[in-house]
Amino acid sequence: MCAFEVPPPVPHPLEPAEELLQVVLGLTDSLVFEFDAEGRYLSAWAGSEALLAAPREAFLGRHISEVMDPATAARTLESIQRVLARGEPERFEYSLELEGGRRWFSADAMRVPQRPGVAFLVRDITRQKTLELSLLQADRLAALGTLAAGVAHEVSNPLGYISSNLNFIEEGLAEVRQALAGAPGLAPQALTLEECAEALTEARQGTTRIRNVVGDLKTFSRGEDTRPGEERADVRRALEMSLNMAMPELRHRARVVWRAEEVPPVRGSESRLGQVFLNLLLNAAQAISEGAPGENTVEAHLRAEDGKVVVEIRDTGHGIPPENLKRIFEPFFTTRPAGVGTGLGLAICHSIIIAMRGELTVESTVGKGTCFRVRLPTD
Structure with a gap:
């Protein structure tokens, strides 16, 4: 009789990957959650169980609305549906009141090949x-100055x-x-x-x-004390407020041309959006020398286009050289003399718009002027 040795059990193919993920997460304070299309937890991973609000098994099969506050649950479910529909990753931020105060988190959502749902990498960004x-x-105070x-x-x-x-x-x-x-x-x-x-x-x-x-x-x-994602911004009102505040700087340099269509609100902070527009308007004013307002213009256009709200701020100033245009959104980059400006204004504007899932782009020709364009999604 021949004796046959019983082979050892073959581990599930996902187990090594889960072990590796557990090791990687152990080096960080990050969490990974996976949801199905309806918003039910399929899995949860953390470097330490202490980082989870409940034992890992307690999440599985539960709907997100049973675990998170209503606003965060709604944002997460919207993100799941968008990622599944578009197949593109996306990121949003949210905050929670925990013991010791408010904590801020970022959530990166993405499809995982060969998996049924959407995975979220959650990091504490407090x-x-x-x-x-x-x-x-600090940027607000600089603008006010x-x-x-x-x-x-x-x-x-x-x-x-x-x-x-x-x-x-x-x-x-x-x-x-x-x-x-x-x-x-x-x-x-x-x-x-x-x-x-x-x-x-x-x-x-x-x-x-x-x-x-x-x-x-x-x-x-x-x-501000509003939670990201809970506020709806009236873009027209934010732009009008910024124009009113910038007018003392603009009126001695250029004629202001203002055109606005009716546009839907966007998700985000109205005062932060106003901060972006005010910075862009002040930059437009500073790009034009005083003394010839009849020969120069600063234009502010607001319109809806392809499911987005678009704001253009265009000036007839001295323009930006190509070598500077590539670095214009870098923190601390400035072409002004030492001690004038912080070099943070446009970098902060860029980060605010990106956080609202929008785009901030610039076009410029030396001697002819510059156009900054803000595009914001309405969903």
């Missing part, structure tokens, strides 16, 4: 996000005629008061009352103008 928010605030003189002028003008009108009203009311008190030779003057009413209307218009200026500044400079 440190990076904290630095990014600090840079955003550039605008300071113009804003002061925008506020002092209406304050001047408010003060003048109030003095006129005070004198007119004194005359009416004397007439009503029966002062000799005086009678109530209807004309004086009408003039006081007109002065009050002008004063009210002045206070509205100041309120609008201050409101735009507050919107632009405020720190």
